[in-house]
Amino acid sequence: MPLNETDRAWIRQEIQSAHRRRGLGKFTGFIKDWGGTSAAVAIVIFAFTQWGAYVQFRTHTGDRLDTIEHTIYSLQRSQVTSHLQSAEEEAKAGQVATANAQLRMAAESLQTLASGHVPAPPSFFQQSVERVDRLSSLGLNNASANQALMALAEYRSALQQSPNFPPSSWRVVSLPMTTSEIAEQFSKQSGLTVLRAANPDVQFFATPTGNAITVQNIVFIGGKQKLDGFTWVGVTFVGTKISFDGTYPAALDRTLFVNCTFDVSNQPHATPLLEYAALADAGTLQLNP
Known part of the structure; x- marks a missing residue:
């Protein structure tokens, strides 16, 4: 027996309803079937269990x-x-x-x-x-x-971790400072000074030709420095090319090398310096020719 118009309308409605229940429609149908409060509880439980598994x-x-x-x-x-x-x-x-x-x-x-x-x-x-x-x-x-x-x-x-200082606190060095300049400005200072080389070829301090000079509380950034003739106290070299040829004695006291390179001879007098740097020794070391 052929379907009457009422039956056909009912079938069309059911088909449309089934389509709506796919994807998001299925989710909204779930909410309708379970009621707002129950569905909300179920969603919260689902979210917590899945998030825990994800974490x-x-x-x-x-x-x-x-x-x-x-x-x-x-x-x-x-x-x-x-x-x-x-x-x-x-x-x-x-x-x-x-x-x-x-x-x-x-x-x-x-x-x-x-x-x-x-x-x-x-x-x-x-x-x-x-x-x-x-x-x-x-x-x-x-x-x-x-x-x-x-x-x-x-x-x-x-x-080694590099100290962090704002560029505004840096003092740029373009030429090696002379013995008299070093003695006058750095031998007795109590605060911290940050010196930055203008380019990698700049040596910060010229090698003393007389008595050893003590410098302390300085951070050297870049450039290069020969250690001969100085007593280095509480000094940090950052990205500096370090050399020691043994022409004059030198001493290290709580001296730190950060991302530095070394240019030393193969003579025995260079060995203590390399070991000091390799062990990151925070003590004192006397370097002799």
Whole structure:
């Protein structure tokens, strides 16, 4: 029997209602069926349970990524340790050339770590310095040992946190200051002075030719500085090229090197400076020619 007009109208209404219940319509239908209060409670419960799961997922993912990152760092540092251990074994076996090659590879690995600012604990630097010291006593040449120590010093320096001073407090240095200028302006100051080199080739202080000069409480930014002839007290070098050729004695007292590079000879008098920087020693050090 054919449908009458009333039945057809009812069917069309049901079809339209079903379409509306898809997607958002389904959600609004849920609210209508359950009532406003009950639906609101259900929505709140749903939101809290799903948000908790999301936070838990993010936390666990972050923990796993941190673990992976620390593992990678450990593997990168272990390459240095492996090279130093191999160098020591080869040196004890009388294979000096092979030991020197292992030292050079250790230095290259350290340079990679420094450029990537890969974190390392103080114990890593302490143990590495001790290994290089032992290698020096086994007959390896000073050039290879100092190259490794220099890489250690620059790596440790790259990890030091730089002090933050507003540019308005900087004093720009364009030419090396003379001995008389240094003695007059900086030998007895009590406050902190921030000096910035006008360009990387500027040396802040000219080397004294007479008695040693004591300078204190200065932050040097950029440029370069020869340590000879000065007693450096409470001084911080930031991004400075450091040199010491042993022409005159020098002394360090609570001197910090931040992101610095070192240009020193392969002579034994440079070794204490490199070890001081590699260990970030906050004490005192006498450097002799």
